[in-house]
Amino acid sequence: MNLHGVLAIYGFEMNRFLRTIFQSIASPVLSTSLYFIVFGSAIGSQMTEIGGVSYGAFIVPGLIMLTVLTESVSNSSFGIYLPRFTGTIYEVLSAPVEVGEVILGYVGAAATKSVIIGTIILATARLFVPFEIVHPLATAGYLVLISVTFSLFGFILGIIADGFEKLQIVPMLIITPLTFLGGTFYSISMLPPAWQTVTLFNPIVYLVNGFRWTFYGKADVNIAVSLGMTVLFMAICVAIISWVFKTGYRLRT
Amino acid sequence: MEPIIAIKGLEKTYDSGHKALKGIDLDIRRGEIFALLGPNGAGKTTLIGAVCGLVRPTGGTITADGHDISKDFRAARAKIGLVPQELATDMFVTVWNTVAFSRGLFGLGPNKKYLEKILKDLSLWDKKDAKIATLSGGMKRRVLIAKALSHEPKILFLDEPTAGVDVELRRDMWQMVRRLREQGVTIILTTHYIEEAEDMADRIGVINKGEIILVEDKTALMRKLGRTEVVIGLKEPVDTAPTISGHTPVVSDDGLTLTYVIDGDETDEAPADLIKKLAQSGLDFTSINMNRSSLEDIFVTLVEDKV
Numbered sequence A: 001m002n003l004h005g006v007l008a009i010y011g012f013e014m015n016r017f018l019r020t021i022f023q024s025i026a027s028p029v030l031s032t033s034l035y036f037i038v039f040g041s042a043i044g045s046q047m048t049e050i051g052g053v054s055y056g057a058f059i060v061p062g063l064i065m066l067t068v069l070t071e072s073v074s075n076s077s078f079g080i081y082l083p084r085f086t087g088t089i090y091e092v093l094s095a096p097v098e099v100g101e102v103i104l105g106y107v108g109a110a111a112t113k114s115v116i117i118g119t120i121i122l123a124t125a126r127l128f129v130p131f132e133i134v135h136p137l138a139t140a141g142y143l144v145l146i147s148v149t150f151s152l153f154g155f156i157l158g159i160i161a162d163g164f165e166k167l168q169i170v171p172m173l174i175i176t177p178l179t180f181l182g183g184t185f186y187s188i189s190m191l192p193p194a195w196q197t198v199t200l201f202n203p204i205v206y207l208v209n210g211f212r213w214t215f216y217g218k219a220d221v222n223i224a225v226s227l228g229m230t231v232l233f234m235a236i237c238v239a240i241i242s243w244v245f246k247t248g249y250r251l252r253t
Numbered sequence B: 001m002e003p004i005i006a007i008k009g010l011e012k013t014y015d016s017g018h019k020a021l022k023g024i025d026l027d028i029r030r031g032e033i034f035a036l037l038g039p040n041g042a043g044k045t046t047l048i049g050a051v052c053g054l055v056r057p058t059g060g061t062i063t064a065d066g067h068d069i070s071k072d073f074r075a076a077r078a079k080i081g082l083v084p085q086e087l088a089t090d091m092f093v094t095v096w097n098t099v100a101f102s103r104g105l106f107g108l109g110p111n112k113k114y115l116e117k118i119l120k121d122l123s124l125w126d127k128k129d130a131k132i133a134t135l136s137g138g139m140k141r142r143v144l145i146a147k148a149l150s151h152e153p154k155i156l157f158l159d160e161p162t163a164g165v166d167v168e169l170r171r172d173m174w175q176m177v178r179r180l181r182e183q184g185v186t187i188i189l190t191t192h193y194i195e196e197a198e199d200m201a202d203r204i205g206v207i208n209k210g211e212i213i214l215v216e217d218k219t220a221l222m223r224k225l226g227r228t229e230v231v232i233g234l235k236e237p238v239d240t241a242p243t244i245s246g247h248t249p250v251v252s253d254d255g256l257t258l259t260y261v262i263d264g265d266e267t268d269e270a271p272a273d274l275i276k277k278l279a280q281s282g283l284d285f286t287s288i289n290m291n292r293s294s295l296e297d298i299f300v301t302l303v304e305d306k307v
Helices: A003-019 A021-046 A055-086 A089-094 A099-128 A136-160 A164-184 A193-199 A203-216 A223-247 B044-052 B073-078 B095-105 B112-121 B137-149 B167-182 B194-200 B218-225 B270-280 B295-306
Strands: B005-013 B019-028 B033-037 B059-064 B080-083 B155-159 B186-190 B203-208 B211-217 B227-234 B257-263 B285-292
Touching (some): A021 A099, A089 B080, A089 B095, A099 A223, A136 A223, B019 B059, B033 B194, B044 B059, B059 B073, B095 B112, B095 B137, B112 B137, B137 B155, B137 B167, B167 B186, B167 B194
Antiparallel strands (some): B203 B211
16 A cells, blocks of 8 residues: 555645644534524523433534534535646656545545534534533444545535536535525424425435434434435445546546 | 655545546656656646645546655645746735745744745845735746745646736746756656747657646657648649659649658657758759647647547
8 A cells, every 4th residue: 555645645635634634623613603592592592402402402403413414425525626726636647556545535534624613613602602522432433434425425516526616515505405405403203294204315414314323312213214315425426436446437538 | 766656546636526636657767857748638637736746636646856746745735836827926925035934834933035036036035025906917937936935845847837927027036946957856748838838848648538648758749749840832833743862752732842841769860861862862942941740739639649
């Protein structure tokens, strides 16, 4: 394995993150704080508890998930799209690195950023609402798993995209709406039965509920199902990326 | 000696059906400077891309220093440095960091001394902490060369290295290329400045429309295809062309100018002999002009012949 190569890509991407650390962290922390003020403190105080959890605490896992998903996708897609756009990708393609090593570098860095941002938001949330985490190790594990999976997804997006605007479309028009509809702000059981069935086709439901389970020990969906869906999505992303590099799709001519 | 790069039957057909390379056979010798010449769209960059892993060949095999570039890509690519034609650089990264990145990417641990030497050789040392975006085009080009050399390659590809580079820098660059060759690095370059190839290269390959038309030692090529024209201006017009040691000149319409053509395979003294004999023949002349055909003339002739 070309460990130096992996570390070079990883370090390069982390440096990019550090160069823009203020935007990288300030913007998600600010927007999440606003959610906590509006939904957690202001509106939340008027809401009843959901499954024995206060409304403010209930939305914490969903809001962390919202930021982690969008940040993972946009960081990772940008990370691989930028060298394609500027042409510097030639160097990675001509280097003695394997597909797995390239992914490890790019996706590893994007996932690291997401975990850092997710942790910061978790700490911020604690300032606004009191909550205890039932399975902290599982929370950490789930955060890493989700960050890696969606960084992989973002990597694919960055390879498929043929313009900067397309990088924005997926987080804005797919991830954010699906997360909002994925039970971030409500329990699925609050929906009419027909909509409950429809909601189960939204993959984000499984992520939000799996993450919520690690916080409070209960969720709308069984944790095994949540975990299974997350791993399945990750496997699909890995399969697509392997195909991309094997065929050279959009990378090699 | 085993060639450092062996290309056999290399083909590249793009999805559009365009055949960019049509069965290229080419051996690059260890330690030589090889110039690849060809008009735009001839397949130079595609050929380089195929060796470096940027282009997926549709047929044929390539080995670099004995390693198959697809089966044994790690070993093969570790030996190769590539300076691309386009000025593709990261904008906000410093010179030092981008060069250190390249070294790591190619699998080598940090070596500050070596990188310092490269940057000094390329007159980039005082710019090592500058962001690439702040550098001029010529300096960006040198940064790309530094990146390509960062992993101590045995083979260096320079795709149009002097495009957009000023005269002084170009001279520095060629000095560096010569130094590299002295260190045993094999260099393959493409250039539009044919006089540079003539000046620099040991061997020359001409590629046109995806085919190698000719590969020849530069001196042999000049000898075989080069010609010397000796143009004599006369005091008095002549009616008949004076044949001297087998050379019959072309006489101008006014009879005042004689043009003798001496082929490249004749001895180097042939023009001098001709003039001595001309003087002895009693013809009175006022001017002598000699033009040696350049590689450029040869190149144009070759490519035009194939069109």
